[in-house]
Amino acid sequence: MEDGQRMYSQQGGLTNMSGNVLPQYNMGQDEPSDQRKQEIGDILQQIMTITDQSLDEAQARCRKHTLNCHRMKPALFSVLCEIKEKTVLSIRNSQEEEPPDPQLMRLDNMLIAEGVAGPEKGGGSSAAANATAAASGGQPDSAIEHSDYRAKLAQIRQIYHTELEKYEQACNEFTTHVVNLLREQSRTRPIAPKEIERMVTIIRKKFAAIEMQLKQSTCEAVMILRSRFLDARRKRRNFSKQATELLNEYFYSHLSNPYPSEEAKEELARKCGITVSQVSNWFGNKRIRYKKNINKAQEEANMYAAKTAAAAAANVGPEGGIPWTCIILALL
DNA sequence: AAAAATGATTTACT
DNA sequence: AGTAAATCATTTTT
Structure with a gap:
């Protein structure tokens, strides 16, 4: 905050921020232009001081006020206006509306x-x-x-x-x-x-x-x-044993036509606690993998066929007919 | 750790 | 739209 830092106290042309020399100005009044220059210089210096130094609020207010009330202020204002007239052209041409990116x-x-x-x-x-x-x-x-x-x-x-x-x-x-x-x-x-x-x-x-x-x-x-x-999403979890059981039961009891209808799928899905397309996936996989190695799947088929047979037998009673068709189909 | 099983996805066909 | 087949990515078993 020492005065030694002043670097813009020239008396002739003042340099603005861009380093351009501001035109010297004469308002055509009867005061000698030297004095006028001096005063404008003072005002500008004050402005620079205000913008440059970080004054505390009260001090800044005070200075601004004195600046605003300075008798030469209107003159300075018009000077700045005129300068602006000359420079505004360069600013003006940046008004294009950009299309959205x-x-x-x-x-x-x-x-x-x-x-x-x-x-x-x-x-x-x-x-x-x-x-x-x-x-x-x-x-x-x-x-x-x-x-x-x-x-x-x-x-x-x-x-x-x-x-x-x-x-x-x-x-x-x-x-x-x-x-x-x-x-x-x-x-x-x-x-x-x-x-x-x-x-x-x-x-x-x-x-x-x-x-x-x-x-x-x-x-x-x-x-x-x-x-x-x-x-x-592929991070799968195996279906519950129970669900697999149900699916297998359906599959092997419909082995001749293991293509559950939409309704059947829905019911299976409900019973197994999985989605319909999971049921579809399961049947898709099951069909292709069953076909791929019938030999091995045969055991499973027998097992489930026997199971359903037993269940049917239990349902109909001890003397009830065994659902041979199931078993035969399973063996085909 | 390797192999098998398994559910999901992709591709192509109808 | 629904499926077969191949394939992927994980889980389960060995």
Whole structure:
């Protein structure tokens, strides 16, 4: 804060921030131009001092006030106006409306598709989530129904939203701050509303870039989660012994035509506590693997045939007919 | 650790 | 749309 740091106390032409020499100005009044220059120099110096030094609030207010009330202030203002007239041309031509970034669109679309952006859905219990999944899509089980996946996705969504909110808030705060600053400065230097507008769009653009980064990384996170879980979808668990038993019973008792109808599949699914397409998978696998080595499967077939026979016998009574057809079919 | 079993997925066909 | 067949990726058994 020593005076030794002053580096802009020239008396002739003053250098502005860009290093250009500001034109010397004569308002055509009767004062000698030397004195005028001197005074303008003083005012500018004061301005520089204010912007340069970090004054405490009260001190700054005081200085600004004296500056605003300086008798030469209107003159300085018009000087600045004129300077601006000359330089504004270079600023003006950055007003093009940019088309929406296709990459941003892509990211947005993906985020909405993944349910990260857009309306909140299926927030509560996994049962509710499953219900909505089953209701909304025609693919109840191939749709992602793992509560784990949903939990992770919800986590990502939450982070995404809080971050987005934070950015938005920061952007607004910063924008209003800058606008206020410019408004205040417009008392001492000419600032067109368009310039403020431009500044705001610049700020918004910067924050949009940050937002885009957020979206990008969110997308990446979702992709990682997705790939892991789509692979993890194969992370199977064997059906319960009971379920396998039921399926095998059906298979071997319908060995001549082991193609359960939709209704039959539904019932099996219900009884086994698995989905219909799991039943379909099972039968698909079973048929092909049965066919692949009938010899070995024969034992199993006999076993289940005997089992159903026994069951039927038990049902009909000790004298009841043995369902030979089952066994014969099984042996074919 | 290797092999077998098993549920899920993919591909192609009808 | 439903299936056979091949294949994948894991679980279970040996």
